[in-house]
Every structure is written in C-alpha cells, then in structure tokens.
Amino acid sequence: MAYKDLRDFIVCLEREGELKRIKARVDVDLEITEITNRVSKSGGPALLFERPCSARDGVDYAVPLLINTVGSPRRVELALEVESIEDCARRLEELLELKPPEGWLDKVRLLPKLAEMGSFLPRTVKDGAVKEVIERDGASLAVFPIMTCWPGDGGRFITWPMVITRSPKSGRRNVGCYRMQVFDERTTAMHWQIHKTGAEHFRWLQRQAEKEPFATARRMEVAVAIGADPLTMLSGVLPMPEDLDEFVFAGFLRRQPVELVRCETVNLEVPAHAEIVLEGYVDLDDMRTEGPFGDHTGYYSLEDKFPAFHITCITRRRDPIYVSTVVGPPPMEDYWMGYVVERLFLPLMRKQLPEVVDMHMPAEGVFHNLLIVAIRKSYPGHARKVMNAIWGLPGAMFSKVIVVVDDDVDVHNLREVAWKALNHIDPERDIQFTLGPVDQLEHASRLPNFGSKMGVDATRKWPSEGFTRPWPDEIVMDEKTKRKIDEVWRSLGF
Ligand SMILES: Cc1cc2nc3c(=O)[nH]c(=O)nc-3n(C[C@H](O)[C@H](O)[C@H](O)COP(=O)(O)O)c2cc1C
Ligand SMILES: [Mn+2]
Numbered sequence: 001m002a003y004k005d006l007r008d009f010i011v012c013l014e015r016e017g018e019l020k021r022i023k024a025r026v027d028v029d030l031e032i033t034e035i036t037n038r039v040s041k042s043g044g045p046a047l048l049f050e051r052p053c054s055a056r057d058g059v060d061y062a063v064p065l066l067i068n069t070v071g072s073p074r075r076v077e078l079a080l081e082v083e084s085i086e087d088c089a090r091r092l093e094e095l096l097e098l099k100p101p102e103g104w105l106d107k108v109r110l111l112p113k114l115a116e117m118g119s120f121l122p123r124t125v126k127d128g129a130v131k132e133v134i135e136r137d138g139a140s141l142a143v144f145p146i147m148t149c150w151p152g153d154g155g156r157f158i159t160w161p162m163v164i165t166r167s168p169k170s171g172r173r174n175v176g177c178y179r180m181q182v183f184d185e186r187t188t189a190m191h192w193q194i195h196k197t198g199a200e201h202f203r204w205l206q207r208q209a210e211k212e213p214f215a216t217a218r219r220m221e222v223a224v225a226i227g228a229d230p231l232t233m234l235s236g237v238l239p240m241p242e243d244l245d246e247f248v249f250a251g252f253l254r255r256q257p258v259e260l261v262r263c264e265t266v267n268l269e270v271p272a273h274a275e276i277v278l279e280g281y282v283d284l285d286d287m288r289t290e291g292p293f294g295d296h297t298g299y300y301s302l303e304d305k306f307p308a309f310h311i312t313c314i315t316r317r318r319d320p321i322y323v324s325t326v327v328g329p330p331p332m333e334d335y336w337m338g339y340v341v342e343r344l345f346l347p348l349m350r351k352q353l354p355e356v357v358d359m360h361m362p363a364e365g366v367f368h369n370l371l372i373v374a375i376r377k378s379y380p381g382h383a384r385k386v387m388n389a390i391w392g393l394p395g396a397m398f399s400k401v402i403v404v405v406d407d408d409v410d411v412h413n414l415r416e417v418a419w420k421a422l423n424h425i426d427p428e429r430d431i432q433f434t435l436g437p438v439d440q441l442e443h444a445s446r447l448p449n450f451g452s453k454m455g456v457d458a459t460r461k462w463p464s465e466g467f468t469r470p471w472p473d474e475i476v477m478d479e480k481t482k483r484k485i486d487e488v489w490r491s492l493g494f
Helices: 006-015 031-041 073-080 085-097 104-118 197-211 230-235 246-254 333-352 382-390 414-424 479-488
Strands: 019-027 046-054 065-067 133-135 162-166 173-176 180-184 187-189 219-226 259-262 269-271 276-290 304-316 356-360 370-375 401-406 431-437 450-457
Touching (some): 006 046, 006 073, 019 031, 031 065, 073 230, 085 333, 162 197, 197 219, 219 269, 370 382, 401 414
Parallel strands (some): 370 401
Antiparallel strands (some): 046 065, 180 187, 187 304
C-alpha cells in the first residue's frame, strides 16, 4: 500500500529511526536552516520541529514544520517503497519497452499492463482531509511557520509547494515545485523560471491577451498544495515532458492513483490528502520583484520580476503539518531530490540515446553545472553526438559541462572519472563549446538565460577519429599473481 499522506510517511520514518522530533522552540528565521544544514550535511534524519516560533513577529506557531524529509538515500528508498532506487528505474524501463502488439496473442498479453497503467490515473473523490477547514475571507499565511532561509534572503519563502496550473491552450494539468516568497498574508511571488511549464502557461495567456485583448482573461488560476504522500510531493520536482501530468506519473510510482478533490474557488483539483492548499490566481498585470534568495547553487539568486500570486481561499487539515526544505551550499536535501530525478530519467534518456550506459550529476555541480555520462562508443565522433543530443533534452539541456566517458568508467566514482578523463583528453582536440539557453540560476553566463556550454570527449580516441598511435592499456595486475599474494598476505604480517 502506498503512503496515503504525509503523516503516513512520518509514521514510517519514525519507525525506521529516520525522524527526530525537536521539542524546543526554534525560530523560523534562520535558526531552522542552521540546524537543518548541520544535520543534512552529516547524513542525519528528517526533522519535525514541533514548536516553531518567530521572535520577530512574537509568534508561537501551532503548526509544526517538517524538513529534510527525503534528505538521505535511505529515506528516498522509503519514499519510493523500494529496496533500491534501481527497482523503480527498471519498472520505468519495462513500461517504456512496451511494444505495439503484433498478433491477437500479443494484444491479450498487453491488456493487463494497460489495465495496470489505467489503474494509476488520478481519481477525483468527493472529499478529503484537506477540506477539514475552509477559509476564504479569513485566509492568512501568517499561521504557517514559513522560513527565512538565509541572512541575505528578501523575505520568507514557501520552498516545497506543488504548484498546479492548467494549460490555457490544451487544458492539460501541470505540477511544478516553484518557491513562493511571502509578500503579505494573502500574496506571494510565483517563481516559475522562464523555461518551466508554469511560466509557459502564463506566457501563453500573455500572448493570447495581446492577440485578443477583449476576449482574454488577464488572470490564470493556480492551486498550491503543501504536504502530501512523498511521491506526490516529489512529482512536482520531476522535469516531465510538458504534456505529461505529474500526478499520473506519481500514480505510477506509488502503484496507486493520486486522489484529487476539486478546489473551492478555482477550477482545479488538488491532492485530497494534502496538508494545506492555497487557491488563487496570478495576474498578467501584477509582476513584482522577487528575491534575493539563497539558492541551491550555494549563492544568492538576484532579484527579478515574477508574477504575484493572490490567495482566494485556504483549505487545510484541522492540525496541518507544514513541509519545508532548505537549499544552499551542496549537499542538502535537494541533492537527494535531484538524485531521484537522475535515476528515474536515465531510462527516459536511454529511450532516445540507447548508447548511454549511465550518468551522474555530482552534488558539487548543483545539477546544471556538470553531467558525466558513460557511453558504449560505436562510431567516430559518437561522444559529440551524445553531448549535442543531451543539450537538446528537457531538463538536461542546461548542462554547462558534459563529460563523456567510455562504458568502463564508473560515473559515480569521481576519482575514477577525473583520473581517466584527464588522461584521455587532448584539450584542444577534445573540448567543444556551444551556445544555448542556460539555467536561470546560472550567474556566470554572458547574459541571463543565455550562455556557453562545454563538452569534453574523454573517451578513448580511435584511428577512425584520426588517432593513429596505439592507445595504451590500463594497468591491471594478473589474476595468478593476485591469488598468490592473497594466499601469503597474512604471513607477510599485514
Ligand atoms: C527544492 C526545490 C525548489 C525548486 N524551486 C524552483 C523555483 O523556485 N523555480 C523553478 O522554476 N524551479 C524550481 N525547482 C525546479 C523545478 O521544480 C523543476 O525544474 C520541475 O521539473 C519543474 O516542473 P515543470 O517542468 O513542470 O515546470 C525547484 C526544485 C527543487 C527540488
Ligand atoms: Mn511539468
């Protein structure tokens, strides 16, 4: 059985010794970050702050705060309900392997698979715990322990929301995790970056309004869910193809549909078992300055313009739990979220690039700065083809540096990668620059959102690539000698 909701997962974490309750009063301004940073960098547990407070506002919050929820490989496995994350990747690979049926026998065989898939689609239900309290006029964010993460931050930020929008063009739902800076009790920023789906929905409305100013609404409805079962929460982080509903994918991962309820004031649906839901809208005519914010690059993102989100209604549980996360100098909790993305996207990448054996985005590369990819090389220039293809993939397109290695390199072993890659390159010959869109958080590029990228072909070079000298063998001791030394090892006094 999949976790029904956040508290179901909390019970599991507690049973597994993966949760620490903090009963002392701790300030939401900076103090929770300082504690969480120390805990997450030492591989510690999820933290449930039972008495968050704010000295600045003179408040003791009645709502507890959960953080570092999936901040370790063990908790990622618990969230996914698997022994190893590779089990999930394999299930996904199987799904993608589905071939169109050829004969009737094939069709019959396919039916259970399709039925299984159908049973994962989100299901609309009448009621859910998120409707225990419904506040319209009285709705206020002030009751939630929303954190100021770092000293230079422009304010308090909701950091792990599931932001739900519907494409004004296709009507398809999208779920994205975009931070929200609190402006006042009923207004926040909506920090969907330029390349993200929420931003695309907003832009589409903008273009439509320019074309048909009188026939187009200038508002777009948005619902924000905070706190749910862990896979529903994580689905907002996954860079799904634009037309793929994240809640469908969450259903596949949970092996059980996500249950949704209709919102009160907007025409959207939200997870029925969420802790908190904010309903409202963004307005084409209300763009505001957002930031700065201590970001997952380990640097502050600068101020920029983003839409304001206006709250029309808050629905919540009677005793909600507020889920937060804090990003900053790596590694922090988001590294493990990125790790889920990395492992689940490998099968998707391999669908288009079957030569890819494995890939890795080390924590120090903060996702977009470094992607290491191992390939089974089959033709001259193959590494270049792979780099160029990756620069065309959603999500991975932002990779500032791509290092391509042969399939005998363990991409997760950074020492091995550095050793072999540095040995294998003739820099002028093997490094390639290109220009293109870069992550909005990139701070070194020549222009915001546009800059250069570097590909390193660190594979062995072939005669057909113009390398005609012999390529040296890697040094490996022979088995016979190893066995012999194994036998005498202890007698040598080791
Ligand atoms: C903790 C965390 C915070 C994030 N904050 C933002 C954000 O503020 N803005 C943004 O555009 N993406 C943010 N992201 C990344 C997006 O959630 C991610 O790119 C997601 O795939 C976007 O979904 P979409 O493709 O449906 O737009 C964040 C990711 C994590 C893990
Ligand atoms: Mn999406």
